[in-house]
Amino acid sequence: MRRAPLPPDTLDATDRAVLNRLQEGLPITHRPFAEAAESLSLSEAELIDRIARLREIGAITRFGPFYDAEAMGGAFCLCAMEVPPARFEEVVTLVNALPEVAHNYERTHRLNMWFVLACEKPDGVTRAAQRIERETGLKVLCFPKEKEFFIGFRVTA
Amino acid sequence: MNIDATDRRIIAATSGGLPLAPAPFAEVANWLGLSEDEVLARVAAMQAAGVIRRIAVAPNHYALGMVANGMSVWDVDDAQVDLLGPKVGALDFVSHCYRRPRALPGWPYNLFAMLHGSTREEVAAKRETVAALLGPACRGHDILYSTRILKKTGMRLSGEG
Numbered sequence: 001m002r003r004a005p006l007p008p009d010t011l012d013a014t015d016r017a018v019l020n021r022l023q024e025g026l027p028i029t030h031r032p033f034a035e036a037a038e039s040l041s042l043s044e045a046e047l048i049d050r051i052a053r054l055r056e057i058g059a060i061t062r063f064g065p066f067y068d069a070e071a072m073g074g075a076f077c078l079c080a081m082e083v084p085p086a087r088f089e090e091v092v093t094l095v096n097a098l099p100e101v102a103h104n105y106e107r108t109h110r111l112n113m114w115f116v117l118a119c120e121k122p123d124g125v126t127r128a129a130q131r132i133e134r135e136t137g138l139k140v141l142c143f144p145k146e147k148e149f150f151i152g153f154r155v156t157a
Numbered sequence: 158m159n160i161d162a163t164d165r166r167i168i169a170a171t172s173g174g175l176p177l178a179p180a181p182f183a184e185v186a187n188w189l190g191l192s193e194d195e196v197l198a199r200v201a202a203m204q205a206a207g208v209i210r211r212i213a214v215a216p217n218h219y220a221l222g223m224v225a226n227g228m229s230v231w232d233v234d235d236a237q238v239d240l241l242g243p244k245v246g247a248l249d250f251v252s253h254c255y256r257r258p259r260a261l262p263g264w265p266y267n268l269f270a271m272l273h274g275s276t277r278e279e280v281a282a283k284r285e286t287v288a289a290l291l292g293p294a295c296r297g298h299d300i301l302y303s304t305r306i307l308k309k310t311g312m313r314l315s316g317e318g
Binding site (some may be wrong): 001002003004005006019022023024025026028029030031032033034044045048051054055057058059060061062063064065067068071072073078095096101102103104105106107108109110111113114115141143144145147148149150152155 | 175200209222224227253254264285304306
């Protein structure tokens with residue numbers, strides 16, 4: 001994924017309007033782009049081309065359904081580990097090998113590896129965390145969400 | 158909501174995204190040997206049940222200039238955290254805000270808020286805004302910047318019940 005900002009003139013006003021509008025969601029219909037295009041004063045084909053280009057240049061990471069694993073009876077859990085710097089790359093490989101690891105970030109803290117486990121069943125979180133502990137010999141701290149105060153940030157492009 | 162085998166096939170087929178075509182649900186239906194109407198009905202039912210939050214684009218914060226993203230963490234009085242959490246979440250630079258368990262002795266923080274900005278200085282100023290909002294209910298705080306994305310994938314489903 002692109003981590004560098006795009007050059008300043010990469011996005012025009014229409015691109016920005018598309019980015020802002022399409023964070024809000026598309027209707028579940030036969031021609032979903034046609035409806036969104038109308039509110040942007042674009043043709044359906046122009047909107048689809050814009051989205052494809054935005055994806056190509058890395059302004060968006062994906063387009064599609066945002067699934068909530070918990071609503072499906074699954075579970076997400078944020079976990080953290082204190083990984084000795086000398087072992088960091090080895091542990092990255094071990095942790096990332098688990099399909100349950102959806103995101104993994106290196107962070108500036110004694111707890112320097114933070115990852116999200118996404119499992120289909122609640123007991124999958126515990127099993128995945130235990131497996132990581134066995135394979136790495138390191139402790140996994142689990143920070144399950146107890147209460148969600150806010151989710152649904154929109155970036156103003 | 159009970160997700161059946163057909164829903165799972167739809168989820169597996171779209172977890173990487175929808176095709177950028179005029180009738181994307183018809184294409185998904187075609188891949189799976191279903192009718193478009195059935196795919197539309199199932200996707201709508203999943204959205205109504207909250208299994209799908211929305212059908213949308215995921216912007217790349219970094220590409221849009223928000224390159225300094227800090228996970229701020231706060232040790233907030235248990236009696237006040239549920240009152241203060243929504244106020245922190247309502248700040249326009251906070252993308253996610255959750256209450257999570259402490260991991261004592263090393264981790265006293267029970268409120269997590271992701272802060273976004275274009276520089277670390279900007280994010281540090283936003284952290285001060287949060288600190289002011291929490292006031293004396295907060296006993297300590299820290300911020301963890303991400304220095305590297307080690308993995309980022311959508312949720313993967315095996316397709317099995």
